[in-house]
Amino acid sequence: MTMVNAFDPNRASGLEAGDAALIEHRSKVLGPAYRLFYEEPLHLVRGEGVWLYDNKGRAYLDAYNNVASVGHCHPKVVEAVTRQLGTLNTHTRYLHERVVAYADRLLGTMPDALGHMMFTCTGSEANDLALRIARSFTGRQGVIVTSLAYHGVTEAVSEISPSLGGFVPRGPRVRLIPAPNALTVPPAEQGAKLAADLAAAIAAMRADGIEPAAFIVDTIFSSDGLYPDPAGFLKPAVDLVRAEGGVFIADEVQPGFARTGDAFWGFQRHGLVPDMVTMGKPMGNGFPVAGVALRPDLVEEFGAKARYFNTFGGNPVACAAGMAVLDVIEEEGLQDNASTTGAFLKQGLKAIVAGRDDIGDVRGAGLFLAVECVEGGAPNARLAGHVVNHLRRNGVLISATGPGANILKIRPPLVLRRAEAERFVEAMQEALAAH
Amino acid sequence: MTMVNAFDPNRASGLEAGDAALIEHRSKVLGPAYRLFYEEPLHLVRGEGVWLYDNKGRAYLDAYNNVASVGHCHPKVVEAVTRQLGTLNTHTRYLHERVVAYADRLLGTMPDALGHMMFTCTGSEANDLALRIARSFTGRQGVIVTSLAYHGVTEAVSEISPSLGGFVPRGPRVRLIPAPNALTVPPAEQGAKLAADLAAAIAAMRADGIEPAAFIVDTIFSSDGLYPDPAGFLKPAVDLVRAEGGVFIADEVQPGFARTGDAFWGFQRHGLVPDMVTMGKPMGNGFPVAGVALRPDLVEEFGAKARYFNTFGGNPVACAAGMAVLDVIEEEGLQDNASTTGAFLKQGLKAIVAGRDDIGDVRGAGLFLAVECVEGGAPNARLAGHVVNHLRRNGVLISATGPGANILKIRPPLVLRRAEAERFVEAMQEALAAH
Numbered sequence: 001m002t003m004v005n006a007f008d009p010n011r012a013s014g015l016e017a018g019d020a021a022l023i024e025h026r027s028k029v030l031g032p033a034y035r036l037f038y039e040e041p042l043h044l045v046r047g048e049g050v051w052l053y054d055n056k057g058r059a060y061l062d063a064y065n066n067v068a069s070v071g072h073c074h075p076k077v078v079e080a081v082t083r084q085l086g087t088l089n090t091h092t093r094y095l096h097e098r099v100v101a102y103a104d105r106l107l108g109t110m111p112d113a114l115g116h117m118m119f120t121c122t123g124s125e126a127n128d129l130a131l132r133i134a135r136s137f138t139g140r141q142g143v144i145v146t147s148l149a150y151h152g153v154t155e156a157v158s159e160i161s162p163s164l165g166g167f168v169p170r171g172p173r174v175r176l177i178p179a180p181n182a183l184t185v186p187p188a189e190q191g192a193k194l195a196a197d198l199a200a201a202i203a204a205m206r207a208d209g210i211e212p213a214a215f216i217v218d219t220i221f222s223s224d225g226l227y228p229d230p231a232g233f234l235k236p237a238v239d240l241v242r243a244e245g246g247v248f249i250a251d252e253v254q255p256g257f258a259r260t261g262d263a264f265w266g267f268q269r270h271g272l273v274p275d276m277v278t279m280g281k282p283m284g285n286g287f288p289v290a291g292v293a294l295r296p297d298l299v300e301e302f303g304a305k306a307r308y309f310n311t312f313g314g315n316p317v318a319c320a321a322g323m324a325v326l327d328v329i330e331e332e333g334l335q336d337n338a339s340t341t342g343a344f345l346k347q348g349l350k351a352i353v354a355g356r357d358d359i360g361d362v363r364g365a366g367l368f369l370a371v372e373c374v375e376g377g378a379p380n381a382r383l384a385g386h387v388v389n390h391l392r393r394n395g396v397l398i399s400a401t402g403p404g405a406n407i408l409k410i411r412p413p414l415v416l417r418r419a420e421a422e423r424f425v426e427a428m429q430e431a432l433a434a435h
Numbered sequence: 436m437t438m439v440n441a442f443d444p445n446r447a448s449g450l451e452a453g454d455a456a457l458i459e460h461r462s463k464v465l466g467p468a469y470r471l472f473y474e475e476p477l478h479l480v481r482g483e484g485v486w487l488y489d490n491k492g493r494a495y496l497d498a499y500n501n502v503a504s505v506g507h508c509h510p511k512v513v514e515a516v517t518r519q520l521g522t523l524n525t526h527t528r529y530l531h532e533r534v535v536a537y538a539d540r541l542l543g544t545m546p547d548a549l550g551h552m553m554f555t556c557t558g559s560e561a562n563d564l565a566l567r568i569a570r571s572f573t574g575r576q577g578v579i580v581t582s583l584a585y586h587g588v589t590e591a592v593s594e595i596s597p598s599l600g601g602f603v604p605r606g607p608r609v610r611l612i613p614a615p616n617a618l619t620v621p622p623a624e625q626g627a628k629l630a631a632d633l634a635a636a637i638a639a640m641r642a643d644g645i646e647p648a649a650f651i652v653d654t655i656f657s658s659d660g661l662y663p664d665p666a667g668f669l670k671p672a673v674d675l676v677r678a679e680g681g682v683f684i685a686d687e688v689q690p691g692f693a694r695t696g697d698a699f700w701g702f703q704r705h706g707l708v709p710d711m712v713t714m715g716k717p718m719g720n721g722f723p724v725a726g727v728a729l730r731p732d733l734v735e736e737f738g739a740k741a742r743y744f745n746t747f748g749g750n751p752v753a754c755a756a757g758m759a760v761l762d763v764i765e766e767e768g769l770q771d772n773a774s775t776t777g778a779f780l781k782q783g784l785k786a787i788v789a790g791r792d793d794i795g796d797v798r799g800a801g802l803f804l805a806v807e808c809v810e811g812g813a814p815n816a817r818l819a820g821h822v823v824n825h826l827r828r829n830g831v832l833i834s835a836t837g838p839g840a841n842i843l844k845i846r847p848p849l850v851l852r853r854a855e856a857e858r859f860v861e862a863m864q865e866a867l868a869a870h
Contacts, residue, residue: 003742022530029538031551031731032738036528043530047523065525067746073521082517086508088482089721090500093471095457095478103464116466121556121723122747128589135590136602153745154563155570156590167571167740281746286524288556288723288747296466303467305602307438310588311502311716312557312723 002165004381004405005388007036018055019043037399039389047072050416052397063412063424064397066368069257069282070328071415077285080324084317092119092314102319105326107293109264111273115296119289119314123253123280124152126290129308130249130276131156131214133294136302138246140213142205144198146179148403150223151216151251160216163223173210175201179224180233182361183372191233198237202244215241215248219266220255225402226370226409228260229363234270242275247298250274253290254368257282258329258414261339261366269365285328287321288312334414338366341421345369345410348425352432358383359432367416370401371408371428379404383435390431396424437600439816439840440823442471453490454478472834474824482507485848485855487832496831498847498859501803504692504717505763506850512720515759519752527554527749537754540761542728544699546708550731554724554749558688558715559587561725564743565684565711566591566649568729571737573681575648577640579633581614583838585658586651586686595651598658608645610636614659615668617796618807626668633672637679650676650683654701655690660837661805661844663695664798669705677710682733685709688725689803692717693764693849696774696801704800719756720763723747769849773801776856780804780845783860787867793818794867804845806863807837814839818870825866831859 009023023041026034036042042060046053049071052060062072070077084098092099103117120126135141143160145151150163158168162176177197180190202212215237221227238248255266256279263269265277275298280290291314302308312318329335346364349371353359360374373383384400387408391398401409412424444458458476461469471477477495481488484506487495497507505512519533527534538552555561570576578595580586585598593603597611612632615625637647650672656662673683690701691714698704700712710733715725726749737743747753764770781799784806788794795809808818819835822843826833836844847859 019530022532022535025539026530026535029535029542029550029552030527031553031729031734033553033734033741033743034527034738035742035744036530041530044523044525045531047525052523052525067526068524073524075521078517078520081520082513085513085516085721086510088479088487089503089508090479090482090487091502092465092469095454095461095471095476096480097457100457100461100464104460107464115464117464118466118468122560122745124745125557125560125589132590132593135604153743154560154589154591155567158567158741164741167737169570286520286747286750286752288753294466299466299468302602303469306468306593306599307470308468308588309470310557310559312721315721317721318723 084320140211180227195236212246228365247275258335284321289318342366379406381405519755561713575646615662630671647681663800682710693770722756724753777801814841816840
């Protein structure tokens with residue numbers, strides 16, 4: 001599918017001369033696979049907390065970027081990275097205390113069954129490694145994902161990322177099931193429906209001679225349109241894939257690290273224990289670090305016979321960044337803040353859309369919210385596009401997602417406070433009023 | 436195959452109590468897929484230039500690590516990363532000048548035919564992306580690599596990395612050809628033999644209904660045992676794969692960024708223009724950054740229909756690190772140094788092994804050298820293991836490689852100077868004398 005909220009150079013108008021030249025130069029050297037956000041791309045030069053600043057000094061309230069999760073350029077993370085960069089930066093084939101301490105600390109946030117932590121640089125690599133281990137352990141190839149899933153960009157994980165569109169190959173070993181749907185499926189039936197769809201996909205796969213190795217989901221279904229509720233609905237499907245001999249991989253690249261407020265990891269909201277948990281984006285507040293937590297028995301044979309080395313993965317600097325992020329989340333009470341400011345934000349949004357027939361739903365968990373734009377029950381991509389670009393012109397950043405390109409995706413750094421949430425709601429009201 | 440120079444916990448003896456406990460804790464939390472180097476693992480705490488320091492304050496001359504290529508903790512790289520980390524760290528969906536300038540500068544080191552630069556975080560991701568694009572462009576699946584190639588750890592590139600051993604799946608779309616061999620193939624025949632082996636692999640692949648999409652090699656054959664000479668021998672094979680409708684991918688993760696002294700990229704020594712060039716390890720002196728330079732036509736359809744986004748790839752901090760590395764290579768004349776100090780080192784090594792019947796060859800280009808340990812013409816892994824561990828105890832770091840685990844791999848940071856090269860030769864002499 002076409003990327004939601006992508007800049008279209010053929011419809012560009014009113015670009016400042018310097019930016020137009022930069023866009024042209026960029027296109028020449030980076031080529032056609034790169035996309036920019038917004039009808040009018042944003043030329044950023046500085047960031048601090050929840051604020052980003054463009055080349056003309058204008059401030060933007062960032063309500064979209066989950067990578068700089070503890071705030072853009074957090075001084076504590078910058079300092080930790082700087083100190084370690086100037087001291088030692090090697091790799092995991094030498095002994096170093098911090099990679100052990102960091103793995104220990106991450107595992108401390110997990111159920112006891114997840115006993116090992118392996119480091120990569122990106123969420124794509126983490127999901128790719130999880131698939132390699134799942135396939136090796138089960139001796140099977142099949143993977144089931146939701147219909148607009150996104151799990152990354154390596155060959156193996158792009159195959160399980162239908163949100164990249166139909167041009168990206170998806171072989172017979174991958175099957176899609178419908179994502180949850182807040183508008184058409186009653187909440188109490190969400191869990192049973194997901195499990196029934198999974199059972200059907202497994203049966204169809206088996207009819208082609210392929211056995212299920214893994215069921216993998218983003219535990220908040222970010223690219224499908226954000227479906228956090230009712231918490232617990234994932235469990236029947238997870239129980240099912242295990243009963244069928246496959247493993248369950250919780251992709252926590254988006255929901256993880258305290259974003260949902262009520263839990264540190266998205267799977268915890270569903271009252272289940274995954275076989276593997278993959279993580280990335282906010283883990284180093286922008287420093288490239290990611291990883292997989294997993295059940296020790298899954299990697300026993302793989303570890304002995306295949307080994308795993310990732311040159312930069314888990315190096316002393318990556319671990320310094322990751323440790324600093326965990327410190328800041330604790331010290332600044334960011335999980336609590338995600339919960340309280342998130343609830344405040346959701347209430348504010350619900351209040352301003354009350355009575356509007358072009359908003360089908362406001363949902364979310366913590367500081368990860370969705371506003372669904374509709375028109376007679378159908379997706380309303382035009383309204384979503386209007387809101388995203390109106391907000392951008394008005395100094396507030398979000399994006400949109402979902403199969404109908406109609407679901408506003410609101411995912412600010414976790415340091416968003418009440419006054420900024422108020423400003424956000426006000427800007428949303430202005431955007432909706434202008435439609 | 437078993438990893439050369441891996442620590443064996445079952446044969447550990449004489450470990451200091453603190454290190455023994457750390458190794459045990461590490462094994463518990465990181466699991467069995469991780470390996471440490473050396474009979475007695477090294478517990479490093481600090482690095483500077485070509486020197487690494489352990490937790491007891493002992494200095495080691497680093498003659499192995501090519502990631503910290505401009506020297507451990509180079510202040511200019513640390514400063515550039517620190518400055519950008521404290522200013523802005525977003526991603527490529529916002530306009531930023533540096534990613535364009537950096538791509539431009541990298542492309543400036545390449546033949547004109549390579550017009551686009553795409554960024555990833557790791558060499559694995561770069562090779563994985565190159566394969567995706569090659570397969571998409573050619574509409575074919577087959578890939579040919581050398582028999583002990585290493586191209587990374589994602590599912591797709593582990594499939595073309597036979598050096599990871601037989602447990603890692605290698606499907607019918609991957610074929611192996613013998614690597615060059617300095618002892619059994621006369622230099623003048625190296626090129627014709629490689630092309631003939633490639634032709635045979637393509638024919639065998641076609642007999643199974645698989646067409647060749649790509650031929651990919653590390654242009655200095657690092658994991659196969661280091662085969663730089665005679666420069667130019669790669670060209671007939673590259674011409675052949677193109678004539679057969681496939682593309683040639685030069686994996687420059689190890690030879691790139693001035694290491695070979697006589698060229699900035701390994702492929703340049705062979706007088707050829709690749710269709711794609713992948714790069715990584717030394718690119719950010721330890722900051723995770725990697726990428727692919729490629730012919731624009733290869734990515735035209737892929738870019739329009741599949742797009743490519745890598746969350747951390749080419750972010751402002753990664754580009755700051757990469758720019759600083761290019762600055763240092765230029766300002767400190769490191770390509771020239773690789774050439775002159777590398778030649779001096781090779782001469783010194785040749786001098787001390789002259790007349791020894793247990794050293795079959797000393798070869799290399801710039802600061803990437805190999806010393807081949809033999810016994811009656813066969814690989815002598817015992818001698819290689821002795822030298823590697825004797826050097827380590829004597830304060831000098833190298834490792835070993837090759838199918839017989841008998842080829843010493845000498846690959847210091849590019850800032851190695853003459854006095855340190857002399858120290859290295861002296862330590863090698865001591866190690867050989869002690870055998």
